[in-house]
Amino acid sequence: MKQPEVWNGARGRGIFKVKSLLKFITCGSVDDGKSTLIGHMLYDAKLIFADQKRALELDSKLGSNEGEIDYSLLLDGLMAEREQGITIDVAYRYFTTSERSFIVADCPGHEQYTRNMAVGASFADVAVILVDASAGIVKQTKRHARICALMGIKHIVLAVNKMDLIDYDRYIFDEIADEFKALCAQLEVTSVQIIPVSATVGDNVTKKSAQTQWYTGLPLLGYLENIEVGTQSINSGFIMPVQRVCRPNPQFRGFQGEVQAGTVAVGDTVKALPSNEEAVITKILVTDKECKCAVQGQPVTICTDKEIDISRGSVLVKDFQLIINNLISAKILWMDNHKLVMGRNYFLKCGTRILPATVIKIKHREDINTGKHINAEVIHKNEIAEVDISVSEKLIFDSFKHNHFMGSFILIDRVSNMTSACGIIEHDIRRGNNIIWHETAVTREFRANQKAQKPLTIWFTGLSGSGKSTIANALELRLTAMHKHTMLLDGDNVRHGLNNNLGFTEKDRVENIRRVAEVARLMNDAGLITITAFISPYSEDRESARKIIGSDNFVEIYIATPLEECEKRDIKGLYKKARNNEIPNFTGISSPYEQPVNPDLSIDTTKLNIEEAVDMIIDYLNFSRN
Amino acid sequence: MTQLSYLEQLEAEAIYIIREVAAECENPVMLYSIGKDSSVMLHLALKAFYPEKPPFPFMHIDTTWKFKEMITFRDSIAERYGLDLIVYTNEQGVKDNINPFDHGSAYTDIMKTQALKDSLNKYGFDAAFGGARRDEEKSRAKERVFSFRNSEHAWDPKNQRPELWKLYNTRINKGESIRVFPLSNWTEKDIWNYIKQEDIPIVPLYFAKERSFIERDGNIILIDDERMRLKAGEEIKQASIRFRTLGCYPLTGGCYSTATTLEKIITETLGAVSSERITRVIDNEAAGSMERRKREGYF
Helix, strand or coil, X not given: CCCCXXXXXXXXXXXXXXXXEEEEEEEXXXXXXXXHHHHHHHHHCCCXXXXXXXXXXXXXXXXXXXXXXXXXXXXXXXXXXXXXXXXCCCEEEEEECCCCEEEEEECCXXXXXXXXXXXXXXXXXXXXXXXECXXXXXXXXXXXXXXXHXXXXXXXXXXXXXXXXXXXXXXXXXXXXXXXXXXXXXXXXXXXXXXXXXXXXXXXXCECCHHHCCCCCCCHHHHHHHCCCCCCCCCCCEEEEEXXXXXXXXXXXXXXXXXXXXXXXXXXXXXXXXXXXXXXXXEEEECCEEECEEECCCEEXXXXXXXXXXXXXXXXXXXXXXXXEEEEEEEEEECCCCCEECCCEEEEEECCEEXXXXXXXXXXXXXXXXXXXXXXCEECCCCEEEEEEEEXXXXXXXXXXXXHHHHEEEEEECCCCCEEEEEEEEEECCXXXXXXXXXXXXXXXXXXXXXXXXXXXXXXXXXXXXXXXXXXXXXXXXXXXXXXXXXXXXXXXXXXXXXXXXXXXXXXXXXXXXXXXXXXXXXXXXXXXEEEECCCXXXXXXXXXHHHHCXXXXXXXXECCCHHXXXXXXXXXXXXXXXXXXXXXXXXXXXXXXXXXXXXXEECCCCCCHHHHHHHHHHHHCCCCC | CCCCCHHXXXXXXXXXXXXXXXXXXXXXXXXXXXXXXXXXXXXXXXXXXXXCCCCCCEEEECCCCECHHHHHHHHHHHHHHCCCEEEECCHHHHHCCCCCCCCHHHHHHHHXXXXXXXXXXXXXXXXXXXXXXXXCCCCHHHCXXXXXECCCCCCCHHHCCCCECCECCCCCCCCCEEEECCCCCCCHHHHHHHHHHHCCCCCHHHCCXXXXXEEECCEEEECCCCCCCCCCCCCCEXXXXXXXXXXXXXXXXXXXXXXXXXXXXXXXXXXXXXXXXXXXXHHHCCCCHHHHHXXXXXX
């Protein structure tokens, strides 16, 4: 690769002056005209290509808008969106004016796509929220303002749209403005601009409108061109979360990542977290160029004077206080169709580190429209909640307020791998003076959630040699492969230990089954799927086992292999001995077997092989087969 | 406080993404289509891992109908940087003589989409980098940087994984994969400015030169080899033309131009009245055709 000798040598050779970049989103209620507004802005600023313009004019003629140009068609890119006339997902557009470069994310307004709005908001410096002047501030306006504030947006523009429909009435505008300012104060957003516009007609979009002489501010585009956002830059100290270790040969070991705060120079002493080892920087590469120093935002490779314990997920710091703890208090936005349940295990990704984590407490849900706190046991899609999270190892982080990069995280579902939630860290929880463990007794449900399964007892019954143990074993293997947590109880591990004082008389058989049922229930309490394989010949005992375990969690499977077949197989030679009167009380020969009248499943092993039998059980249990 | 320029910010973002994939995915591959975007992506990969070589292979899906100059360029680049380059062709398609003249959109499906899916399955790649940009086309404008694909390589645009801040979720189950687009936020102008700033080598077809071509349905089609079929009444013309995008030569339209240097190309791009995709014959078939192809596994 060609290597310019001096860093910055290439800068300024470009044809354009270096322009600043502004990332903003547009959001607001359905039909408030977000897409139309951006479309109009691009069209007016002559920022669309001729072929796109031609296609737009053609598409508009086909539309319901009586041939008037429908600017929203420029943005709603998905077929479903065009068919339904709504925005489902964020659309990114890029444009450059004489003043600035822009990336705009057009966000969906429907409540069901709130998570997609959060996606847009997480990347933006400024939010433009639209409101229909004839409808005023509505639920969605408040929700969107709340999400923007949650995701860390500091500058909000309220575009009061459709001013043409209210005859540019200043009084109505002022009323909306006052209400919105009060909302922003509550959300601690201090930079607020309120602009009267008409996206269809074009008032105050790129040019000042003659219809609103009373409005003294800039039109929307002008405002966006001039706003100073000053990204969350931190001059003092230095943080670099390590993405990977670069080892092309035994002589070179460099730590690669992006500087997330501050500056660093060759000769600086840095500390590696969490090991706390210190070393002096001997070399800095900014991309592929050797430099004396590096600043926030640059991709770097850093070499140190001695071998210290650093791997992906470590953080290099200098004069910067990060928190290291495994208990955090956070605000999350739930984004998964599957609800959040306490105790369930997720992966938490913060910075460049992924660790198993559990939501140990839902403190409350926050009404997304009013901000009110509501008690909640579960959290559903598009809901905001305050939670406590326990991470499996010490997490290195900061509060989101202080540092967006080190203070934000996502939760990933361990089975579906869906990004289930995004969150911002408010603070850590010091174990010494917190009471969460006392409040939250670990319940049966908590343990089950942690294993992401419903505890069950799968109770096999049938004659000796019918195939109970064989199928039970195969079933357990299959369930384990499906990441289920199981325990198999059969004669071998129960009769030789727990029940070694019991024989085969009717009384002992009853006690044997009672103990097995009690153990199965305890294992269910522990969150396990228990499989039992005992002859369990008496209906009454099986019924009492069902009562102990609870009929909701009890699945009775009758292995209905006929006696003749069992006797023919006689794998252990027991039937032969029983026929010779060498074994007393042998079920089926000298002791009764009471067939289940109404088992959940009945399996005849002369008709099904082992795998087919297991398939049948898995289907019955309604676990998806892999 | 030094403020990074727009291009430096885009470069940093792409490098961050490329490193995340290398660190988290088991078996990534970088798709290399030889075009300008691929050239930029390759350049970013070289910078991201320097002084190490990119820790993943590169793959070119060769339809056998690429411009000759592209293939020459590809091989010289692979040699120059010592890349681990896989060239994959749908051999069955070649045997069946699938070609852009007789088979229309079926050609793209068999020689590109199907070949891509087959190659990803064959090598078991769990993540594939692509050089697509959001400013290219409307459905791309909606796609995530990390675009999740099911075991059929299909994209579900109505149910994309949320993507927040820089916290990319690379976790997948067996058989699923991710397409990763580090250049998502770059525009055509950014690409050209970066090529100029970094002095990145590109295929000479991007520069204007006297070339032999025909005009077909309003497109300028280069006569790249003897397989080109002329229709009755078509005459071979000679003029200074260049290409804004590169693909299969019978399906790629050029434009009249005298831009022989990067400066001139940038000036021309700035004043362009048409988007670059207009030079792709297949993209103009029907509204939503790109989204449909992407759902079926196209990049």
